Amino acid sequence: xxxxxxxxxxxxxxxxxxxxxxxxxxxxxxxxxxxxxxxxxxxxxxxxxxxxxxxxxxxxxxxxxxxxxxxxxxxxxxxxxxxxxxxxxxxxxxxxxxxxxxxxxxxxxxxxxxxxxxxxxxxxxxxxxxxxxxxxxxxxxxxxxxxxxxxxxxxxxxxxxxxxxxxxxxxxxxxxxxxxxxxxxxxxxxxxxxxxxxxxxxxxxxxxxxxxxxxxxxxxxxxxxxxxxxxxxxxxxxxxxxxxxxxxxxx
Numbered sequence: 001x002x003x004x005x006x007x008x009x010x011x012x013x014x015x016x017x018x019x020x021x022x023x024x025x026x027x028x029x030x031x032x033x034x035x036x037x038x039x040x041x042x043x044x045x046x047x048x049x050x051x052x053x054x055x056x057x058x059x060x061x062x063x064x065x066x067x068x069x070x071x072x073x074x075x076x077x078x079x080x081x082x083x084x085x086x087x088x089x090x091x092x093x094x095x096x097x098x099x100x101x102x103x104x105x106x107x108x109x110x111x112x113x114x115x116x117x118x119x120x121x122x123x124x125x126x127x128x129x130x131x132x133x134x135x136x137x138x139x140x141x142x143x144x145x146x147x148x149x150x151x152x153x154x155x156x157x158x159x160x161x162x163x164x165x166x167x168x169x170x171x172x173x174x175x176x177x178x179x180x181x182x183x184x185x186x187x188x189x190x191x192x193x194x195x196x197x198x199x200x201x202x203x204x205x206x207x208x209x210x211x212x213x214x215x216x217x218x219x220x221x222x223x224x225x226x227x228x229x230x231x232x233x234x235x236x237x238x239x240x241x242x243x244x245x246x247x248x249x250x251x
Contacts, residue, residue, distance in 0.1 A: 033218040041219040048204055049223055056188055056200040057227055059116060063123025064184040064231075068177070071128040075135025079169075085136060096129040104190045115198045119191040126187035127180040134176035138169030170243040174235060181231045185224060201227075 015035045022034035029037045042049060074092070078085035104122055111118050146164045192202025201220050208216035240247070 030212060030214050033215045037215040038219045038222060041213070041215040042223075045204070045216065045219075049201075049219075052199055052201050052204050053223055053227065056185075056192065056202065056224070057231075059119045059200065060123050060184045060188045060227075060231070063120045063187065064127055064180060066120070066124045067128035067131055067180060067184065070124070071131030071176075071180075072135050072173070074128075074132040075169075076139065078132070078136035079139025079142075079165075082140075085140065089136075092129060092132060100126045100187060101190060104194050108191065108195050115191075115195050118195060119188050119198075119200065122191045123184040123187040126190075127184040130176040130179045130183070131173065134172040135169055138172040139165055142168055167243075174239040174243055177235050177239075178232060181235055182228055185228050185231075189224065 019034050019036060022032050025032075027034075033041075074088065078088055100122065103125065107118050107121055111121075142165055147160055151160070188200065189202035189205070192198050192200035193206045195203075201224055205217055205220040208214070208220065
């Protein structure tokens with residue numbers, strides 16, 4: 001119960017502080033919207049929030065799933081081969097160092113009119129790096145004593161992977177996946193904002209910016225935060241199922 005009450009209480013405190021800050025400074029809603037300004041914006045555009053929210057969510061999830069497949073594949077290649085790790089790491093680090101905001105218009109021009117493909121591609125590009133690195137580190141730091149013991153008992157490489165390498169990597173993988181979830185949402189919305197005639201919460205945010213509708217813009221940000229938190233807790237749920245044994249209880 002505490003794991004639900006504590007976050008809920010923290011969110012309430014944040015909203016109260018936000019409302020009090022706007023009230024104390026007497027800011028108009030065209031300068032800083034308050035939480036009380038957001039519900040009318042949600043209600044006025046409720047159909048767009050539902051429709052565009054779904055567009056943002058499914059693109060993010062698809063991009064994240066592709067990032068998991070590619071990231072795990074690269075991570076396994078680098079984790080099992082030192083030569084491949086030395087060759088691929090600089091390329092991955094260099095690619096990740098490029099600001100994705102500069103890549104967005106390039107991708108938009110490469111695939112003009114294919115908004116779904118563009119958005120999924122950016123979500124993938126911005127989120128696969130931490131997954132690849134975490135899997136690579138988990139596999140490359142595997143204690144050789146464990147492998148030697150299983151090999152002496154006649155275990156195959158596949159058995160060693162399933163019995164030792166995979167469980168060893170799962171905590172690092174889910175830790176990186178929690179980070180990748182938020183990054184995927186960033187990538188999705190970057191493309192939705194830049195792409196003309198696009199759909200999604202990013203496009204709704206851009207519409208609010210064009211019309212100087214600050215309550216709508218802040219409402220979109222809150223909607224994105226809610227989707228991100230929801231997807232984050234899906235990852236937490238899966239982590240408890242597949243890697244719950246690695247969690248250490250604390251006070």
